Amino acid sequence: MKFAKRLEWCDSSDVGDILKALSDPEILSLAGGLPAPELFPVEEVKTATALVLDREGDKALQYSSAQGDPRLREMVARRMTDKYGTPAKAEEVLITNGSQQALDMAGKVFLEEGSVVLCESPTYLGALGAFRTYGAEFVEVETDSDGMIIEDLERKLKEIDDVRLVYVNPDFQNPTGIDWSVERRKAFAEVVGRYGVAAIEDNPYGELRFEGPCPPSIKSFDRDGVVISLGSFSKIFSPGMRVAWMIAAPEILSKFGDMKQNAILCSSTLHQAQIVAYNEMFDLDAHVERICKVYKKRMSVLIDSVREFFPKEAVVVPPAGGLFAWVELPEGVNARDVFKVAVEEHKVAFVPGGAFFAEPGHENYMRLNFSNVPEDRLKEGIRRLGAVLSQSM
Amino acid sequence: MKFAKRLEWCDSSDVGDILKALSDPEILSLAGGLPAPELFPVEEVKTATALVLDREGDKALQYSSAQGDPRLREMVARRMTDKYGTPAKAEEVLITNGSQQALDMAGKVFLEEGSVVLCESPTYLGALGAFRTYGAEFVEVETDSDGMIIEDLERKLKEIDDVRLVYVNPDFQNPTGIDWSVERRKAFAEVVGRYGVAAIEDNPYGELRFEGPCPPSIKSFDRDGVVISLGSFSKIFSPGMRVAWMIAAPEILSKFGDMKQNAILCSSTLHQAQIVAYNEMFDLDAHVERICKVYKKRMSVLIDSVREFFPKEAVVVPPAGGLFAWVELPEGVNARDVFKVAVEEHKVAFVPGGAFFAEPGHENYMRLNFSNVPEDRLKEGIRRLGAVLSQSM
Numbered sequence: 001m002k003f004a005k006r007l008e009w010c011d012s013s014d015v016g017d018i019l020k021a022l023s024d025p026e027i028l029s030l031a032g033g034l035p036a037p038e039l040f041p042v043e044e045v046k047t048a049t050a051l052v053l054d055r056e057g058d059k060a061l062q063y064s065s066a067q068g069d070p071r072l073r074e075m076v077a078r079r080m081t082d083k084y085g086t087p088a089k090a091e092e093v094l095i096t097n098g099s100q101q102a103l104d105m106a107g108k109v110f111l112e113e114g115s116v117v118l119c120e121s122p123t124y125l126g127a128l129g130a131f132r133t134y135g136a137e138f139v140e141v142e143t144d145s146d147g148m149i150i151e152d153l154e155r156k157l158k159e160i161d162d163v164r165l166v167y168v169n170p171d172f173q174n175p176t177g178i179d180w181s182v183e184r185r186k187a188f189a190e191v192v193g194r195y196g197v198a199a200i201e202d203n204p205y206g207e208l209r210f211e212g213p214c215p216p217s218i219k220s221f222d223r224d225g226v227v228i229s230l231g232s233f234s235k236i237f238s239p240g241m242r243v244a245w246m247i248a249a250p251e252i253l254s255k256f257g258d259m260k261q262n263a264i265l266c267s268s269t270l271h272q273a274q275i276v277a278y279n280e281m282f283d284l285d286a287h288v289e290r291i292c293k294v295y296k297k298r299m300s301v302l303i304d305s306v307r308e309f310f311p312k313e314a315v316v317v318p319p320a321g322g323l324f325a326w327v328e329l330p331e332g333v334n335a336r337d338v339f340k341v342a343v344e345e346h347k348v349a350f351v352p353g354g355a356f357f358a359e360p361g362h363e364n365y366m367r368l369n370f371s372n373v374p375e376d377r378l379k380e381g382i383r384r385l386g387a388v389l390s391q392s393m
Numbered sequence: 394m395k396f397a398k399r400l401e402w403c404d405s406s407d408v409g410d411i412l413k414a415l416s417d418p419e420i421l422s423l424a425g426g427l428p429a430p431e432l433f434p435v436e437e438v439k440t441a442t443a444l445v446l447d448r449e450g451d452k453a454l455q456y457s458s459a460q461g462d463p464r465l466r467e468m469v470a471r472r473m474t475d476k477y478g479t480p481a482k483a484e485e486v487l488i489t490n491g492s493q494q495a496l497d498m499a500g501k502v503f504l505e506e507g508s509v510v511l512c513e514s515p516t517y518l519g520a521l522g523a524f525r526t527y528g529a530e531f532v533e534v535e536t537d538s539d540g541m542i543i544e545d546l547e548r549k550l551k552e553i554d555d556v557r558l559v560y561v562n563p564d565f566q567n568p569t570g571i572d573w574s575v576e577r578r579k580a581f582a583e584v585v586g587r588y589g590v591a592a593i594e595d596n597p598y599g600e601l602r603f604e605g606p607c608p609p610s611i612k613s614f615d616r617d618g619v620v621i622s623l624g625s626f627s628k629i630f631s632p633g634m635r636v637a638w639m640i641a642a643p644e645i646l647s648k649f650g651d652m653k654q655n656a657i658l659c660s661s662t663l664h665q666a667q668i669v670a671y672n673e674m675f676d677l678d679a680h681v682e683r684i685c686k687v688y689k690k691r692m693s694v695l696i697d698s699v700r701e702f703f704p705k706e707a708v709v710v711p712p713a714g715g716l717f718a719w720v721e722l723p724e725g726v727n728a729r730d731v732f733k734v735a736v737e738e739h740k741v742a743f744v745p746g747g748a749f750f751a752e753p754g755h756e757n758y759m760r761l762n763f764s765n766v767p768e769d770r771l772k773e774g775i776r777r778l779g780a781v782l783s784q785s786m
Contacts, residue, residue, distance in 0.1 A: 001591050001619060002557055003648065004505045004527070010651060034456055042450030049442050057435030061631035063427055097490060097657045104656040108526060112397045129655040133501060134397070164395055198394050226394060238454035240662030255396065258403060262522040263497040264490045268661055269633030 005113075009132045018351060021343045028381045031349040033174065033323055034372040035235055039291050041282065045238070048277040052270065060273045066261040068095025068245075069272040075279055076231070076245045083207065084217035086229055088247045094256055095267050099204055099232045099244040103127050105259045106165060106200055106228065107134035109252070115164040118156055120148055122356035122365070124174045124202065127167050138358030141166075145317070147180030150187045157195045166192055166199040170218060171206035172322025175356045175367035179320050185218045193224030198252070204232040204244075205322040207288050210296040225249035233275060235323070236288050241271040292321070298370040298378060299325065305379045306368075309386030311393045323371040326353070329364040333393055336363060341388050348384040398506075402525045411744060414736045421774045424742040426567065426716055427765040428628050432684050434675070438631070441670040445663065453666045459654040461488025461638075462665040468672055469624070469638045476600065477610035479622055481640045487649055488660050492597055492623045492637040496520050498652045499558060499593055499621065500527035502645070508557040511549055513541055515749035515758070517567045517595065520560050531751030534559075538710070540573030543580045550588045559585055559592040563611060564599035565715025568749045568760035572713050578611045586617030591645070597625040597637075598715040600681050603689040618642035626668060628716070629681050634664040685714070691763040691771060692718065698772045699761075702779030704786050716764040719746070722757040726786055729756060734781050741777040 022029055052060050067073070073093040080086040096102040103126065111117070113135030119127065121140035128138065139160060142152040147170055157163055168188070170180035180188075192199040201218040219229035225248075232244035246256065260266075278284070302325055303318045310316075315328040329335060335352035342348050353365025366385075370378060415422055445453050460466070466486040473479040489495040496519065504510070506528030512520065514533035521531065532553060535545040540563055550556055561581070563573035573581075585592040594611040612622035618641075625637035639649065653659075671677070695718055696711045703709075708721040722728060728745035735741050746758025759778075763771060 001589055001645075002503070002555070004501065004503055004508070004557075006501065006505070007648060010655065037451035037455050040451055040454040042446050042454065045450070045454065046443055046446045049446075050439055053435050053439045053442075057438070058430035058433055061433040061435065061438065061633040062430050063627075063632045100658045101656060108397065108399065110395070110397055112399070115397070126655075126658070133652070133655050162395070164397075196394055234456075238663075239456045240454045242657065242659070242661050252394075255400060259526070262403065262519075262526050263494060263656070264635065265493045265519070266635070268635050268664060270631075271661060271663070 006133055006135065009135055010129065022349055026347050027343060027349050028347060028377055028384070029349045030368045030373060030378070030381050031351050032369055032372055035239060035291070036294060036371055039294060040238055041278070041287055044278055044282050045274060048274050048281055051277045051281065052273045056273060060270045062269060064266045064269040064272070066257050066266050068093070068267060069269070069276060071276045072272045075276060080229070080231065080247060083214050085220040086217045086247060087220070092247050092250065092253060094246050094253050094260065095272060096244045096246055096260070097264060097267050098234060098242045099202060099230045100126055100130065102230050102244065102246045102256070103130035103202070104133070105256045105263070107131050107136065108259045109255045110164040110198055111136050114162065116160055116162050118153065118163055118166040119358055120168055120173065121358070122175055122353065122362065123167065123358060124169050125356050127202065128358060140358050143178070145178055147178065147184035148188060150184065150191060153188065154191050157191065157197060163197055166197055167202065168199065168218070169202045171203050171214070172208065172319055174205070175324055175351070175353065176326040177317070177319030177322055177324050182215050185216065186221045189218050189221035189223070189227060192226050193222065196224070196226065198226050198228060200228045200230060202230045204230070204235050207236050208292055208295060208323070209321040210292055210299070211320070219247060228252060236284070236291065237275065241268070241274070243267065243271050243275060295323070295371050298373065298375060301375045301378050302368060302370040302382065305382035309383045311389055313393060314389065323369055325368045325370060327366040327368060329366065329389070330393065331364050334363045335366050338366070338388055338392055341392070342385055346384040346388055348381050350385065399526055399528065402528055403522065415742055419740050420736060420742050421740060421770060421777070422742045423761045423763070423766055423771070423774050424744050425762055425765055428632060429684070429687060429764055432687060433631055434671070434680055437671055437675050438667060441667050441674055444670045444674065445666045449666060453663045455662060457659045457662040457665070459650050459659050461486070461660060462662070462669060464669045465665045468669060473622070473624065473640060476607050478613040479610045479640060480613070485640050485643065485646060487639050487646050487653070488665060489637045489639055489653070490657060490660050491627060491635045492595060492625045493519055493523065495623050495637065495639045495649070496523035497526070498649045498656070500524050500529065501652045502648045503557040503591055504529050507555065509553055509555050511546065511556055511559040512751055513561055513566065514751070515568055515746065515755065516560065516751060517562050518749050520595070521751060533751050536571070538571055540571065540577035541581060543577065543584060546581065547584050550584065550590060556590055559590055560595065561592065561611070562595045564596050564607070565601065565712055565717070567598070568717055568744070568746065569719040570710070570712030570715050570717050575608050578609065579614045582611050582614035582616070582620060585619050586615065589617070589619065591619050591621060593621045593623060595623045597623070597628050600629050601685055601688060601716070602714040603685055603692070604713070612640060621645060629677070629684065630668065634661070634667070636660065636664050636668060688716070688764050691766065691768060694768045694771050695761060695763040695775065698775035702776045704782055706786060707782065716762055718761045718763060720759040720761060722759065722782070723786065724757050727756045728759050731759070731781055731785050734785070735778055739777040739781055741774045743778065
């Protein structure tokens with residue numbers, strides 16, 4: 001049998017090794033990116049499901065349009081307008097099967113072998129995986145605690161041929177937790193618009209902001225219709241339902257719609273209707289507030305524990321929201337080696353930071369998840385990791 | 394903005410024109426491929442959902458593995474072994490987001506620009522769409538009422554460079570309703586095995602057999618591990634849940650698993666658990682029997698009506714199962730012209746057969762759906778189509 005060349009581009013060994021290590025149920029894992037399951041609105045979903053099946057069971061179990069349930073698109077458009085100042089209409093919204101599907105479709109719509117994607121340094125692992133399937137080459141743009149450095153972005157847009165996409169994750173980035181400043185958001189939209197390059201603003205964590213209102217989205221500054229805004233119900237409702245959305249200019253959205261049709265025909269009709277019904281009967285914003293309260297507490301415990309148990313040279317900045325904290329170790333310390341010892345000898349896991357960089361090197365970082373670990377376990381996990389680090393540093 | 398070259402390969406205007414015509418709610422449509430919604434097990438889904446949420450709500454709303462719920466894979470393996478003599482184990486099953494996703498992933502795993510896919514003549518429209526996204530070129534293999542003609546298949550495997558896939562739909566094919574003979578199934582498996590070419594046996598309709606047991610699958614004759622068997626809950630349970638499966642050799646399955654991870658991370662955890670719970674509490678086989686009884690009656694009404702109202706020159710063969718009947722019109726009659734008049738002047742729709750052929754021509758065919766149309770409406774639809782045909786022929 002002859003396989004496609006693209007299989008050589010998709011080296012999944014990084015993720016595979018990590019997943020394999022985590023299959024041991026005794027591992028105390030700070031590795032995943034999972035929401036806290038004890039906060040899922042299980043009873044409310046049961047009530048909403050009964051309503052949907054009583055009211056529209058025959059429709060809810062049937063095929064539906066690739067673009068998605070008009071009621072859900074309306075709900076998303078309203079939330080995005082209110083929360084982020086993204087002035088969206090229902091017809092500018094496409095429902096996707098998790099934001100990951102939007103990344104896969106972006107690969108289909110924009111990329112072919114040798115196409116360049118500019119990304120933050122580091123960037124989301126899953127975006128690297130999705131875009132590599134289509135032959136993307138990545139170039140990292142210099143990034144600081146306010147987001148991409150706009151001068152470097154512009155230099156790279158000017159100098160590099162065939163940049164097809166710029167991919168960013170401006171709200172509590174995965175993996176670093178970085179939250180872009182409003183100035184950078186604005187300048188970013190201006191530059192990609194001026195160069196006419198499509199940009200993806202991937203924002204699955206933005207509503208998990210521990211304090212204050214959400215800043216305006218990059219999309220809200222997009223005068224040129226080049227920004228594709230991704231959002232998701234995974235972290236604010238349920239990732240198991242795989243319901244997310246994208247907002248983009250009609251010319252772009254229709255191409256994604258065609259690709260969705262070819263790839264999966266449609267998203268789950270029932271899950272879309274469940275979310276619509278939940279939103280009619282319950283208060284999603286209040287639910288998100290409850291999540292934020294718990295995660296904020298866990299984040300504090302994590303940060304305090306890191307400061308208590310990690311060697312002084314390890315640098316961590318408390319994130320203002322999201323699921324992750326990012327630890328910088330002294331150069332020369334290889335987090336992959338730390339990972340091995342941690343998993344094998346101390347039954348504790350995290351994700352070595354090197355996996356999040358498009359370019360090699362950068363092995364002295366750790367991504368720590370706090371959303372899916374109760375406070376006492378967080379403290380214990382960090383204590384164990386601290387012991388490993390004290391040996392390694 | 395610069396888009397990928399593949400967008401030129403994916404001309405969705407055929408489907409787009411049809412969908413557009415169907416958006417008029419007054420149209421009596423025999424065009425779709427939808428199951429009868431009045432047969433959906435709505436109450437049973439409600440009961441099963443409550444069980445799932447009570448028993449495992451925190452797990453059912455969480456992310457899950459790309460390969461799928463082990464209980465569902467076990468259930469599928471057992472059904473496939475019992476019904477089709479496909480000796481599958483749970484670890485050889487990958488859950489997919491509808492069978493359409495398996496086609497998309499097959500494109501990713503096997504195809505690149507210029508790769509050849511051999512297919513029946515005609516073939517499933519959605520497979521053409523999925524594979525074209527990856528640059529496939531199609532070559533039709535001669536097909537008669539028993540399936541692909543094996544000599545022609547072998548000749549094409551010998552003569553054509555770079556055949557990566559053979560795609561077939563042997564049980565009540567979409568669009569023709571053709572059901573492959575056991576001899577052809579066996580010979581097909583032997584030939585693709587001998588040439589070492591991957592083959593997809595797409596079987597979403599096989600259980601909708603109006604009489605007698607299912608014949609052995611092509612996969613049951615696969616000695617060489619080249620056959621990928623696709624099945625789906627869409628037509629026997631609910632298409633709105635998007636739960637389907639594939640069975641393949643481990644070397645192939647793991648590549649599809651990686652592609653699934655990159656494309657959507659995982660299938661709906663809740664829907665997989667709902668089907669598992671439904672199967673514990675209710676009798677899926679009895680449900681399928683009920684569907685078959687209704688569809689068989691509708692099929693008879695359709696065939697009788699065609700014989701009553703269509704011009705004598707129109708040829709239709711009653712299918713032994715599935716959702717569709719296929720009508721051959723005299724050469725020179727263009728079904729796309731018939732479609733226009735039918736929709737605009739008589740408010741009745743079908744799918745013009747030309748859309749199902751990989752190669753141009755073949756415009757003198759109609760695909761008629763009977764699963765989603767009550768008996769009186771079927772008769773009325775065929776009466777109207779008969780009037781259009783009498784004018785056109």
